[in-house]
Amino acid sequence: MFASDPSKNIAIPKLPKEIEFLSDIALNLWWTWNPRGKNLFKLINPYLWKESSHNPIKMLNALSPEDIAALAEDETFMKEYQYVHALFRDYMQDSRVYAEEEPLPVAYFCAEYGLHHSVPIYSGGLGFLAGDILKESSDMGLPLVGIGFMYAQGYVRQVIGSDGWQNGANETIDKDNAPIERVLDENGNHFTIQVPFIDPPVYTSVWKINVGRVTLYLLDTDVEQNDPWDRGISSHLYVPDMNQRLRQQIVLGIGGYRVLEELGIKYSILHLNEGHPAFALFERVRSFIEDEKMSLEEAIKKVKETSVFTTHTPLQAATDVYSFDMMSNYFRDYWQRLGLSKDQFFSFGINPDAPNAGFNMTVLGLKMCHQRNAVSKKHSEVTKEIWKDVFAMDDKENVPIEYVTNGVHIPTWLGDELTRTYDKVLGEQWQHLEDEEAVWSRVEEIEAEKIWNMHYTNKVRLVNFVRERVRQKWSNEGIDPLVAMAEGVMLDPDILTIGFARRMTSYKRPNLILHDLERLEKIVNNSDRPVQIIFTGKAHPSDNPGKKMIQNIFKVAQNPRFKGRIAFIEDYGEEVAKYLVRGVDVWLNNPEIPMEACGTSGMKASLNGTLHFSGLDGWWPEGYTGENGWKIGEETSDDTRDANAIYDTLENEIVPLFYRRGKESFPKAWAEKMKKAIMSISPHFSARRMMKDYLEMFYVPISKKIKE
Numbered sequence: 001m002f003a004s005d006p007s008k009n010i011a012i013p014k015l016p017k018e019i020e021f022l023s024d025i026a027l028n029l030w031w032t033w034n035p036r037g038k039n040l041f042k043l044i045n046p047y048l049w050k051e052s053s054h055n056p057i058k059m060l061n062a063l064s065p066e067d068i069a070a071l072a073e074d075e076t077f078m079k080e081y082q083y084v085h086a087l088f089r090d091y092m093q094d095s096r097v098y099a100e101e102e103p104l105p106v107a108y109f110c111a112e113y114g115l116h117h118s119v120p121i122y123s124g125g126l127g128f129l130a131g132d133i134l135k136e137s138s139d140m141g142l143p144l145v146g147i148g149f150m151y152a153q154g155y156v157r158q159v160i161g162s163d164g165w166q167n168g169a170n171e172t173i174d175k176d177n178a179p180i181e182r183v184l185d186e187n188g189n190h191f192t193i194q195v196p197f198i199d200p201p202v203y204t205s206v207w208k209i210n211v212g213r214v215t216l217y218l219l220d221t222d223v224e225q226n227d228p229w230d231r232g233i234s235s236h237l238y239v240p241d242m243n244q245r246l247r248q249q250i251v252l253g254i255g256g257y258r259v260l261e262e263l264g265i266k267y268s269i270l271h272l273n274e275g276h277p278a279f280a281l282f283e284r285v286r287s288f289i290e291d292e293k294m295s296l297e298e299a300i301k302k303v304k305e306t307s308v309f310t311t312h313t314p315l316q317a318a319t320d321v322y323s324f325d326m327m328s329n330y331f332r333d334y335w336q337r338l339g340l341s342k343d344q345f346f347s348f349g350i351n352p353d354a355p356n357a358g359f360n361m362t363v364l365g366l367k368m369c370h371q372r373n374a375v376s377k378k379h380s381e382v383t384k385e386i387w388k389d390v391f392a393m394d395d396k397e398n399v400p401i402e403y404v405t406n407g408v409h410i411p412t413w414l415g416d417e418l419t420r421t422y423d424k425v426l427g428e429q430w431q432h433l434e435d436e437e438a439v440w441s442r443v444e445e446i447e448a449e450k451i452w453n454m455h456y457t458n459k460v461r462l463v464n465f466v467r468e469r470v471r472q473k474w475s476n477e478g479i480d481p482l483v484a485m486a487e488g489v490m491l492d493p494d495i496l497t498i499g500f501a502r503r504m505t506s507y508k509r510p511n512l513i514l515h516d517l518e519r520l521e522k523i524v525n526n527s528d529r530p531v532q533i534i535f536t537g538k539a540h541p542s543d544n545p546g547k548k549m550i551q552n553i554f555k556v557a558q559n560p561r562f563k564g565r566i567a568f569i570e571d572y573g574e575e576v577a578k579y580l581v582r583g584v585d586v587w588l589n590n591p592e593i594p595m596e597a598c599g600t601s602g603m604k605a606s607l608n609g610t611l612h613f614s615g616l617d618g619w620w621p622e623g624y625t626g627e628n629g630w631k632i633g634e635e636t637s638d639d640t641r642d643a644n645a646i647y648d649t650l651e652n653e654i655v656p657l658f659y660r661r662g663k664e665s666f667p668k669a670w671a672e673k674m675k676k677a678i679m680s681i682s683p684h685f686s687a688r689r690m691m692k693d694y695l696e697m698f699y700v701p702i703s704k705k706i707k708e
Helices: 022-026 029-033 035-044 046-051 056-062 065-071 075-093 125-140 228-234 242-263 279-291 296-305 324-338 342-347 361-368 377-391 416-425 437-445 448-477 481-486 517-524 544-558 574-583 601-607 639-659 668-681 687-707
Strands: 106-109 144-149 155-160 166-171 192-195 202-211 214-220 269-273 307-310 371-374 496-501 531-536 566-569 586-589 611-615 629-632
Touching: 022 029, 022 035, 022 056, 022 075, 029 035, 029 075, 029 125, 029 202, 035 046, 035 056, 035 075, 035 416, 046 056, 065 075, 106 125, 106 242, 125 144, 125 202, 125 214, 125 269, 125 687, 144 242, 166 544, 192 242, 202 228, 202 242, 214 242, 228 242, 242 279, 242 324, 269 279, 269 687, 279 296, 279 324, 279 361, 296 307, 296 361, 307 361, 307 687, 324 342, 361 377, 371 377, 371 687, 416 437, 416 448, 437 668, 448 566, 448 574, 448 668, 481 544, 481 566, 496 574, 496 639, 517 531, 517 639, 531 574, 544 566, 574 601, 586 601, 601 611, 601 668, 611 639, 611 668, 629 639, 639 668
Parallel strands: 106 144, 106 269, 144 214, 269 307, 307 371, 496 531, 496 586, 531 566, 586 611, 611 629
Antiparallel strands: 155 166, 192 202, 202 214
C-alpha cells in the first residue's frame, strides 16, 4: 500500500554502490548508541561531522560528489564501513528477545521523544525517558511502535543576554537535513490523513524515525491543506494557549490512533506516557465498537484491560484540565458516536477533588487504564495520596497504582572509554546482561587509577567543550569579558567540579547552593582545595520566576569574587548533558521534597562514575546506599537547613575526599567510591531493568489475558 522510493522520502545524495548502505545506517539512530557507528561518520570528515552537530544526513549533503566518490576508494574507510555495516545488519536481523515471554505488540504514545540532538523534538526528562524506552525496546527485540509529534518550530534555543535574562530563539527543523523520512502513500505522495472529528477539518502528514528495530511515527500539521492556525498545532511543544493545546492533544491521541489504523499496524497493548495522548483511549473504544462490533460496555472493559498509563506528575495542579465548554466544542458529535451522554463522557475526566474545574487528562488516563504506574517508589506514595479520591479510597495503600522506577539506556549515556573498558573486563556480551548485578561486580577488577584517568579525560573534554562554545560566541557576536567568565571560560579540569543541570523552576531549587554566598565563597575559593560549579538548564518560556533564578545564577557567576569558578552553560540539551554527566565530579540535585517524580539525570551521571549528591526524593531513596554518593537533608525540605547540609557535606566529606592523594598522584579513595556508584546503580537503574518491569507487571499479563 505504501511506497518506499528513497528519492522521494529523504533528501540524501546518491551514493556509489560500494557504500550504498551508508544511507541505511545514517537513517537509523542505531548509530547514536554505537561508538563504531558514530566514529564511522566522523571518519568521513571530522570537521564536517563537528560542523553538522553530529548529523549524518546534513554532513553527507555537505559533501561534494567528488568527496563521496573518494570514500569508495579509501581503503581505511571501506574496511570500517564494511565492519559497521555487518554490525548493523546483524543487529537488525537479531531475533533474540531478552524477555522470558514475548508480549503482544505495544503502541507507545508520548508528546515528546529525546533521541538525539539532530532531531530536536523534545523538551526535557519526559522526552528522554520515552527515547530511552524506544531504544531499549529495540535492543530487547520488543514489538513496539511509537507515536509522537514532529515539532517543526518546537525546539527553543536558550540564549542568555549579558544581563543574565533567558531569551528564546525558535529553531526550525530542517526536515530534509535530519535522520527522518517521509511516509509515502501508494501514489508516492507524502502520507496525510484527516484527523477525525475536528471541524473545520485538520490534516496531518506523517514522518518516521528508525530507532534501531523500532519505528517512531511523527505527526505534522504543517501541511498546505490546513489553515495557518491549524498548521501551527504541531509547531511547538506544550503550547500555552489552552484551546490550541486541546487541539494538539486531539491530534496526538485520536489522530495518532488513526495513523496506525491507516498504516495497517496492528497492536494489542496501548501504553500512554503521561496524559497528553489520553484521547487515544476514546478512539480505541470507538474502534472496538465499530470494527469489532462490541457493545459500549465491552469496548470500555477491553480498553481498560489492555491499556497502560504512566503518570509523572507529583501535583494535581500540574495536569492538563480543559473547560467543559471547550470540550463540548470538539466532542459533541464524538460522544454521541460512542453512544455516551454528555455527562457520561465528561465523567471519565472529572476529578472528584475539583469536579467543576473541567476535564482532566490525567484522570482520564487513570480511569480508563487498569494498569497504572508512577515512576519511582517515592513517587508512587505521592501519586496514591493525590489521586486516592479518583478511586474512592480512604487509605492510599489500597490505591491501585503500581510503580516502575525509570531507568536509562546505558549504551546511549555511557562514555565511549568506559564502554571499551567494559568490553574487555566484563566480557563482550555484557550489554546483553546489563541488568545483572554479577556482571557489574567485575567493575571491582578495574584499577582505580584507570577509572580516574578515564574520568579526568572526560573532565578535560567538558572544559574544552565549554570554552569552545564561549570562543564561538565571542567570534560570532563579541561578548563582554564578564559574560565569558560567567559562561565558563575560566573553568579548570583539576578542580573539584559540581554540576547542576535541571529544568530551571522553583521546586528544583537551582539556587539553593547560593543561599549563603559568604559561606559558598569560602568553599569555592579555598586556596588549597578549590571548588567550581557548573549550572545549566532552561526555564519554560512563560516561567518568569524560573528565568529570574537563571538571572540570579548568571549574576553570581559574573561576580569577580568567585574568580570564574561558577559558570552557567546556556542551551542545555542532549549534547550538553552527555558532556556533563561524564565530566563533572559531583551531580547535585536538591528538589523540594516530594516534587521530584524520578530524576533520571542522576542515574546517567552515576553509571559514568559521577557521584550523586541529592535530597532523598525521586529515585535516590532506592539508589542511595551510603557508599555510592551523598544525601542532602531529611525527609522534608527546608531551604536554610538544606543549604547548610550542602555546605557541611562539601566541607567535611566531599572536598576532603576529592583532594586526598596520599602516595598516589590521583584521588584513589574517590575513584573507589566511583566504582561503588557504577556497580550499585548501573544494573538497577538501567532501561533494561525498567523494560523488564513493564513486561513482567503489565505487557506479559495483558498478553496472556488476551490469548486466553
